[in-house]
Structures are given as structure tokens and as C-alpha cells.
Amino acid sequence: MDALSELKMKCRRARQASRRLSYAATPVKNAALEAMAAGLISHKDRILEANAIDQIEARNAGMNPAMLDRLILTEHRLEVIAADVRCVAALPDPVGEFFDMRTLPNGLVIGKKRVPLGVIAAIYESRPNVTVDITALCLKSGNAVVLRGGKETLNTNKALVEVIIAAIESVGIDSNAVQFLDTADRALVSHLLKMSDQIDLVIPRGGTGLINFVKENSTVPVVAGGAGVCHTYVDASAKIENAVAIVYNAKIQKPSACNALDTILVHKDIAEHFLPKAAAELNRMSVELHCDPRSMGVLSKSPGLKLVPAVEDDWGREYLSLTAAVKVVDSLDEAVDHIAAYGDGHSEAIITEDYSAASRFMNEVDAAAVYVNASTRFTDGAQFGLGAEVGISTQKMHARGPLGLREITSYKWLVYGSGHVRP
Amino acid sequence: MDALSELKMKCRRARQASRRLSYAATPVKNAALEAMAAGLISHKDRILEANAIDQIEARNAGMNPAMLDRLILTEHRLEVIAADVRCVAALPDPVGEFFDMRTLPNGLVIGKKRVPLGVIAAIYESRPNVTVDITALCLKSGNAVVLRGGKETLNTNKALVEVIIAAIESVGIDSNAVQFLDTADRALVSHLLKMSDQIDLVIPRGGTGLINFVKENSTVPVVAGGAGVCHTYVDASAKIENAVAIVYNAKIQKPSACNALDTILVHKDIAEHFLPKAAAELNRMSVELHCDPRSMGVLSKSPGLKLVPAVEDDWGREYLSLTAAVKVVDSLDEAVDHIAAYGDGHSEAIITEDYSAASRFMNEVDAAAVYVNASTRFTDGAQFGLGAEVGISTQKMHARGPLGLREITSYKWLVYGSGHVRP
Incomplete structure (x- = not known):
């Protein structure tokens, strides 16, 4: 299969898996996160070995120490990442909240229910913790996720995704809800950014270059944080x-x-x-x-x-x-x-x-x-009391400022009738 | 001035005018709408003359009767449009609502205030009532508007915009808050769709061709309604x-x-x-x-x-x-x-x-x-109790379903301290 077909297949699978995930029970989603946190610790050797390979390749490529530090995982850093996943598990589930419910004069009962966005694509660089953080936030909020990490942490990310997949399968969630793209091809990323049928939101995390590339090329809605004057x-x-x-x-x-x-x-x-x-x-x-x-x-x-x-x-x-x-x-x-x-x-x-x-x-x-x-x-x-954050939005559509779990949801209108027709 | 420079100037002026409009008092905005409604009636001869020219040109160009009917204004239709503007004036102002206010454990008082989006671009076809409807909804919600109507109603739209401008000037609102682009050049529209520094939201209204063109070319957020299976x-x-x-x-x-x-x-x-x-x-x-x-x-x-x-x-x-x-x-x-x-x-x-x-x-x-x-x-x-609507959104970001006044607003976080620094 060529790379483009594979991309399309993965996004289609994420979309498909997102349907059932959208109404998964809170305890099941929390169990998935607990299993992820446990898996990060019990498979730490495999993850650190993969990370060691990334470090060697980065050093050989002459990466500067500040950049190199970002991609390094240690046992301690893995423990912090696992603790963060448990924090997300402990947050309230935003999905399923009913609000603005009322009875209209004609007797129709109408209101809104909070639902996941669907499929979120995360495009990020270097820091391998993003792989775990974003996945935890997406799963907790009932969203499938398509991950595209930096090529400099490819081995680490692959090892992390294996652990994540095993964890969510262990609780019976369709593992297609987490898709990993192991491509460094920008043309393919450009293609992803046009797939508004399959992707509901793109979150770029990284430097200004990455963020501007995503903003300028995406027809999928983008929430980009990371910059602020x-x-x-x-x-x-x-x-x-x-x-x-x-x-x-x-x-x-x-x-x-x-x-x-x-x-x-x-x-x-x-x-x-x-x-x-x-x-x-x-x-x-x-x-x-x-x-x-x-x-x-x-x-x-x-x-x-x-x-x-x-x-x-x-x-x-x-x-x-x-x-x-x-x-x-x-x-x-x-x-x-x-x-x-x-x-x-x-x-x-x-x-x-x-x-x-x-x-x-x-x-x-x-x-x-x-x-x-x-x-x-x-x-x-965290300071504003939202718990974990996906990023900070400086745009005005959808959500502004720190984006917590609730900010990566949407709603649907519910209308309960008893044979109502429009006059 | 070439067409592109003129476009940029108009958008810049709209952005500038949107700042003060964003916190204009509700009675002033309502007075502007009342003046618009009155102006549509008192200048009906001029508007209907301009519309007659559009009708002649459309007939000469062989426009089909269904399309032609859409662009025709009559004294009765103008009265309906004016009445709709008065309905918008009578709706509650969504701007300025404070919500989610609370005191954090550290004593910071934090919450949100509803604010306009800023500048909304409306790209639409044939029906000249859209010129008035969208402008009324934008002004009521404190948003500046950049209008790009169809070339087949250019004369009518120009006459309507003159009336609108005079009305908002009469209450002291900066008339730069309403900008009209009298271009039929799609390349220029494409340029507009990339101006995310100046434009906060694009609303396309018209056929599937127009809507898809806007969706596929815009890096500005788009809320597109009009289609539904x-x-x-x-x-x-x-x-x-x-x-x-x-x-x-x-x-x-x-x-x-x-x-x-x-x-x-x-x-x-x-x-x-x-x-x-x-x-x-x-x-x-x-x-x-x-x-x-x-x-x-x-x-x-x-x-x-x-x-x-x-x-x-x-x-x-x-x-x-x-x-x-x-x-x-x-x-x-x-x-x-x-x-x-x-x-x-x-x-x-x-x-x-x-x-x-x-x-x-x-x-x-x-x-x-x-x-x-x-x-x-x-x-x-209207059926859902939101009053007038800008459109119906089938996307999940920002707002879903019927878009009323509140749905073309954003919010800002307010933080009140007394010397607070982050530990």
C-alpha cells in the first residue's frame, strides 16, 4: 500500500472507531487510562531502549543539547508521564452533560448534549510525552486521535504507541481509535490537513514554523497555541x-x-x-x-x-x-x-x-x-482550574485561552417530540 | 488603488472599527438597526430603481425565472426586510454576559465575558435581503462585517449599503464597521479567504458551488450551512x-x-x-x-x-x-x-x-x-427559540445547528488580582 492510501485508511479507521468511542462509558475510558499509566511503567525497559536509539541517532545527526534534552526519556520522566495520565483519568468526564434543556410552547422538549468532536489529529515535534498526553486527553473526552510525531523520536513514539494500543485493547476499546503516522513526509501531512471529512480538528504543537505550516495549509479547523506576545x-x-x-x-x-x-x-x-x-x-x-x-x-x-x-x-x-x-x-x-x-x-x-x-x-x-x-x-x-490542557488558543472561534477536556468537545441538539410536525 | 490594495484597506478599516463596536452600548446598536429599518422604507424608491436595473440586466443575460425571482425586490419585500431588522433589534444583546465567574483558592477572581468575534466576512449570492440580514445580525452582536454579494445584484446591494451606512452614521457608530466589496473577481475572494489576521469568520451563503469554494480555499474559520442530507x-x-x-x-x-x-x-x-x-x-x-x-x-x-x-x-x-x-x-x-x-x-x-x-x-x-x-x-x-439565525452549522467546532446571535460571539477570560504572582 502506498503512503497516501495508508494515511487515508488510518484516518477512515479512526473515524469508524470514533463512533463507538463517542459514547463509551466513563469507567471504561478511565480504565483505559489507568492501563496506559501502568503499561508505561511495566514496559519501561522497552520504551527506554527505543529512546536510547533515538538519542544516538540525534547525537550522530549533531542535534544541539537543548533539543536533545527534549527527546530524552528517563525512568523518572516516564513516571511523571504516567502520573499525568492518572490525573487525566481523575478529571470529570465532559461528555454526556445535558444543558439548555427546556420545553417549547408547542410541547417539543429541546436541549443540548455534550459530545466528542470525533477525530483529532495531533501534529507535534520532539517531546515524546505529547504522544501520551494528547492520547490521554483525547480518549478521556471520547475522541479518536491521529498522531503524527517528529521523526527524531520515531522509535520512542512507536514503543509508546504499542503500549497505548495494548492498554486500550485490554479494556475493550477499539484500538483503531489511536492511529500513528510514522511518516516524515510533509506532502502527506499537507494531505492530512485537507481531510475535513475524516478529521474534525488539528492540534499542532511545536515551533512557530510547524504551527504556521499547519495554519496556512489546513482546511480542517486548527487550534494552535504556543505563541503569545x-x-x-x-x-x-x-x-x-x-x-x-x-x-x-x-x-x-x-x-x-x-x-x-x-x-x-x-x-x-x-x-x-x-x-x-x-x-x-x-x-x-x-x-x-x-x-x-x-x-x-x-x-x-x-x-x-x-x-x-x-x-x-x-x-x-x-x-x-x-x-x-x-x-x-x-x-x-x-x-x-x-x-x-x-x-x-x-x-x-x-x-x-x-x-x-x-x-x-x-x-x-x-x-x-x-x-x-x-x-x-x-x-x-491547571492554574485556571480546568485540569490538564491541550493547549492555549489565541483564536476566537470555538474556545479561547486554555483548552481543557471540555474544549475538545462539541454538542448536539436533542429534540423529543410526540408526533410534532411544523405548521 | 488596485483591487487588492483596496480589499486590504477595507478589511483593515473593518478591523479598526470593530474595536470600538465590540463594546458599543446595546441601545446604540439597537438605534442603528431602527435607523436601518426606517431608511429602507424612506429610501425605497432609490433601492427599487437600483433593483430595476439589476432585473433588466439579469433578463438581458437570460437568467432563468427562479433565479430572477430571488433578486427581485418589491415594496412589500422591503417592508418584510425592514421588519426583520426590527426583530433583530428586539432580541437580547448577547455581548457583555459574564459567566463561569468564581474565586480561586489563591484569591484570584476569574471568569468569562462574552465578546464579539470581531470581523465577519459574508460571501453570498443573488438574494439582496442577505445584505441587510447579515449586517443587522453582525451589528447587533458587535461584529464588523465585510460584505461580498453576488454581481447580479450589485446595483441593489450598493443602494442598500448606502442606506445602511447612513443609518449607522446617524447614531454615531463608525461606518467603517460595514464594508462592501463590489468585485466579482474570484481571485480577490480567494485572497480574502486567507486574511486570517483581519477576518475572524467567513460565512458563505448560497449554492453548493460557492460553499465548497469557500471551504476549500479558506484558512479563516468558516461556518457553512445550507446543505443537509x-x-x-x-x-x-x-x-x-x-x-x-x-x-x-x-x-x-x-x-x-x-x-x-x-x-x-x-x-x-x-x-x-x-x-x-x-x-x-x-x-x-x-x-x-x-x-x-x-x-x-x-x-x-x-x-x-x-x-x-x-x-x-x-x-x-x-x-x-x-x-x-x-x-x-x-x-x-x-x-x-x-x-x-x-x-x-x-x-x-x-x-x-x-x-x-x-x-x-x-x-x-x-x-x-x-x-x-x-x-x-x-x-x-426561530423554531429552536434563538430568534434570527445566521445559518445552520453542520460542523462540530464552535457552534452546531442553528446559529443565532450568541453563536457569532466569543468570550474572553477576565482575571482580577491584587498583586498576584505565580509561585
Whole structure:
């Protein structure tokens, strides 16, 4: 069978298996996840052997240490992955919830029932934990999954998928619900991205290159997270200690996260007070500040800071590192306009003690999450109380912000009649 | 300015105008709709003159009478359109609703607020009422709109848009929130379909050709309605009089509607009783029945019916006419499998007195709307109590089934802190 026919066959099988999985009982789905978690531990030798081969090949190919670290599995990392699967098992099942039920004046009983999306394709890179995480989230929410991992972890992923398949078969779920594509062929991925008859949603996880490739080529709906240009605006009325602590936390706590701070906007009336203190604090972690002329004017008086003149490309740039852009603005309006122009709808914060400024910011700034007096680092499924997350959506259709189990479901309308016809 | 630059400029202006419109007060939006309704009446002469030119051009181009009828406006039709706009004004505003608000253990107050999607592009054909309907729905829900109507109603649409623009300017809303593209160039439409930075949703309204073109070329999310292959399954336990009345209603009440019946599936144990009665009733309206061999075996005994042997293409075919396919099945399982294979997820019904059969059908059939003992013709925004509808979605992402005002909104997460940083 050629690769394209095989792709089509696998997607067709996933679609077929998704039908019964869509109404599988919660205890059966949970048992599958428990068996997966147990299998990861009991087959750890086989998985680690496969991973060792991937590591050797990656080293031989000259992969850099940071990339290499992402693909490495250890006994400890496997235990963490297994624990995460058990956490997903412990979450409430989103499927089957009835809502908006009511009786219409004509006596029809009408409402909605939450159902799985159907088949989700996950296209991801390097980190082999994604194979397990995404599969667990899809199964728990009653979705079949088509996995396409990175070629650099092919052996590891194959070993993980074998364990997953055995686990779900052991509880009587059709193992066609999990399909693995062992292809590195982008043309085939392009084909997958057009199969809207078989695939209901594509989730790309990885670098900007992968995400943009998927977005630009997919006619299947895409929910892409992973990127975010986050602003924190320090209003004239901000408490300085709050502003410094929040800016520091948003930049430092995990600089590689999509919800980390990228640009500090500061009102001109507080810039002289706030900026030297914030910069001194950020300098403890050697943060490099890309400053507009006015903030440079303030900060160049302080010795020892890592200051760089900002260029146009600094606005709207996601650093993912110990770097931040700084800009002094004349007003809340200018801050809101700057965010509208350069933000990408992830997480935006205002630090203020002014009630009207807070109200206006929350009302006028359009993003997945808008904050008053808190760090943007909270934009996260676990922090928001959703349990595990599939990703963080910066688009407005379907679901926005952290995507938990419920966000990878749909609903159907139920209509109960007793011989009703339309007049 | 070339056509592409003009397109980009118009979309940019719509995006810009959408920011303030997103939090416009409900009374202001309602006043805009009232002014639109009034303007349609007070400028009826100008609109009908423009429409007369379109009619002449369409006749000269040899347009068929059915198509021609779609583009004709009369004083009465304008009054109906104006009344529809007033109905939209009277609906509750979906924007600004707060929901899922709660206090997290760390003291952060978190929740969601309903917001508009932003900019909606409507791509449609012939019927000029769509220009007004879609604009009214978009404005009420705080969305800017980019309109691309059919070239056969260009003069009418231009006159309508002039009235709309004047109306929204009269209440102080930025008229850039309504943009009209007077191009017939498909390449330009293709470009529009890739502008995901400026456009949040595309709604195609028209024939299958248009809808498929949009679906296949758009990287902007699409909500496409307008097509539906609807099955009604008459179970062994059905009350014959219910089954006959519902099948008749679902086929006859408006055969050109997407929720009209296409295929009758009937259990073998009731086929001999049900089919002759149903066929006799349908024959009053000269319905042509495309029969599988078993239903043909039953029905060919009745004289005077319009019977045609079914071919493979009859399964999964949307007739939009006084035609229906008929198939005898051995079991509920076969009916459910047939619907899974040939349905497109619009509206599916079971007629039964058997509790377990009803439960299984509602559970196992995946469609926007599933029915027990009622006509599929109820799948409609007004019938479901949503007020006006933008369309009916057969996809599972975002919203499923009839799309009312609420379904063309999104939400944002609100996070209220008091100096919160992530540990």
C-alpha cells in the first residue's frame, strides 16, 4: 500500500472507531487510562531502549543539547508521564452533560448534549510525552486521535504507541481509535490537513514554523497555541511594589512560556519611579531590556543594566528568553492602541489602583485573557482550574485561552417530540 | 488603488472599527438597526430603481425565472426586510454576559465575558435581503462585517449599503464597521479567504458551488450551512399515523429547505404497513420515490405512484425537491450505520414507541440535531427559540445547528488580582 492510501485508511479507521468511542462509558475510558499509566511503567525497559536509539541517532545527526534534552526519556520522566495520565483519568468526564434543556410552547422538549468532536489529529515535534498526553486527553473526552510525531523520536513514539494500543485493547476499546503516522513526509501531512471529512480538528504543537505550516495549509479547523506576545501596562496609579513584583514574575518565572511577559508599557507619570526599580529587580536575572527613547532616557541613568535601543521589530516580538521591550506611553489610550496593534490576543495585564482605568482596560483590550494586578503567567489550564490542557488558543472561534477536556468537545441538539410536525 | 490594495484597506478599516463596536452600548446598536429599518422604507424608491436595473440586466443575460425571482425586490419585500431588522433589534444583546465567574483558592477572581468575534466576512449570492440580514445580525452582536454579494445584484446591494451606512452614521457608530466589496473577481475572494489576521469568520451563503469554494480555499474559520442530507428512520414500533404525518411534513412542508427529508429508512417489520400509507400520502403532492429493491417490492403493488429504482447516488443525496429515497433496513443498527455512512450531520429522526430504540438513536447518531417523533423541519433558529439565525452549522467546532446571535460571539477570560504572582 502506498503512503497516501495508508494515511487515508488510518484516518477512515479512526473515524469508524470514533463512533463507538463517542459514547463509551466513563469507567471504561478511565480504565483505559489507568492501563496506559501502568503499561508505561511495566514496559519501561522497552520504551527506554527505543529512546536510547533515538538519542544516538540525534547525537550522530549533531542535534544541539537543548533539543536533545527534549527527546530524552528517563525512568523518572516516564513516571511523571504516567502520573499525568492518572490525573487525566481523575478529571470529570465532559461528555454526556445535558444543558439548555427546556420545553417549547408547542410541547417539543429541546436541549443540548455534550459530545466528542470525533477525530483529532495531533501534529507535534520532539517531546515524546505529547504522544501520551494528547492520547490521554483525547480518549478521556471520547475522541479518536491521529498522531503524527517528529521523526527524531520515531522509535520512542512507536514503543509508546504499542503500549497505548495494548492498554486500550485490554479494556475493550477499539484500538483503531489511536492511529500513528510514522511518516516524515510533509506532502502527506499537507494531505492530512485537507481531510475535513475524516478529521474534525488539528492540534499542532511545536515551533512557530510547524504551527504556521499547519495554519496556512489546513482546511480542517486548527487550534494552535504556543505563541503569545504578552504586554503588561503599568498605569500612572499603579502600586510600585505590585508592579515590580508582577513584572518580575511575568518575565522571570518561566521565560520560555507563551504567557511570559514580552513588553512593558509604562505611563509617563510613573516611569521615573517605576522603571529604575523594575529594571534593578530584572537585572538580578540579567534581563536585557530593549528600550524606546523615553525609557532609555530614564534607565540610562542607572548603572549596570543590560540596555539595548528598541527597534520597530521589538514591538510585537515574542522573546521566550530573558529579554523584554520597554516603552513609555502618554496615556491608557496609547497603551490600549499599542496592544491592539502589536498583541496577538494571548494575555494582557494592567497594573493600576484606578477603578476606571481597570474597567476600561478589561473592556477594551481584546485577548484570550485580560488581567488586573496579576501576572500573565496564570494563563494555564491547571492554574485556571480546568485540569490538564491541550493547549492555549489565541483564536476566537470555538474556545479561547486554555483548552481543557471540555474544549475538545462539541454538542448536539436533542429534540423529543410526540408526533410534532411544523405548521 | 488596485483591487487588492483596496480589499486590504477595507478589511483593515473593518478591523479598526470593530474595536470600538465590540463594546458599543446595546441601545446604540439597537438605534442603528431602527435607523436601518426606517431608511429602507424612506429610501425605497432609490433601492427599487437600483433593483430595476439589476432585473433588466439579469433578463438581458437570460437568467432563468427562479433565479430572477430571488433578486427581485418589491415594496412589500422591503417592508418584510425592514421588519426583520426590527426583530433583530428586539432580541437580547448577547455581548457583555459574564459567566463561569468564581474565586480561586489563591484569591484570584476569574471568569468569562462574552465578546464579539470581531470581523465577519459574508460571501453570498443573488438574494439582496442577505445584505441587510447579515449586517443587522453582525451589528447587533458587535461584529464588523465585510460584505461580498453576488454581481447580479450589485446595483441593489450598493443602494442598500448606502442606506445602511447612513443609518449607522446617524447614531454615531463608525461606518467603517460595514464594508462592501463590489468585485466579482474570484481571485480577490480567494485572497480574502486567507486574511486570517483581519477576518475572524467567513460565512458563505448560497449554492453548493460557492460553499465548497469557500471551504476549500479558506484558512479563516468558516461556518457553512445550507446543505443537509436528512434521514427519518421509521422503527418497527412506530405509530403508523405519527410516522406518516412526520414523514409527510418533513418532505412536503418546504422541500427546498436544508432540513427537509431526503431518505426514509424503514424497519422491515413495519415496511408492509407503513410504506403504502406513507407513499399514498406523499403521492398527493406527486413526490417521486427512489426505492431500494425491498421497498420497491412493497410499493410496486400500489398503483399510481411515482417510483424509480434507487441507485447508489441516491444515498446521501440532498434532493431539495419533491423526491425522496426509500430503503428497508433489517435493524436499528443498520439504520444508524446507514446514517453514519451517508448523513452529513444535519438533522436525523427516529419514529418509534420503543424507549430503548429512541435512547440508542439519540445516543449513537451524530448530527447537529437528533429527533424522536418529530419532523426534521424544526431545525431552525426561530423554531429552536434563538430568534434570527445566521445559518445552520453542520460542523462540530464552535457552534452546531442553528446559529443565532450568541453563536457569532466569543468570550474572553477576565482575571482580577491584587498583586498576584505565580509561585
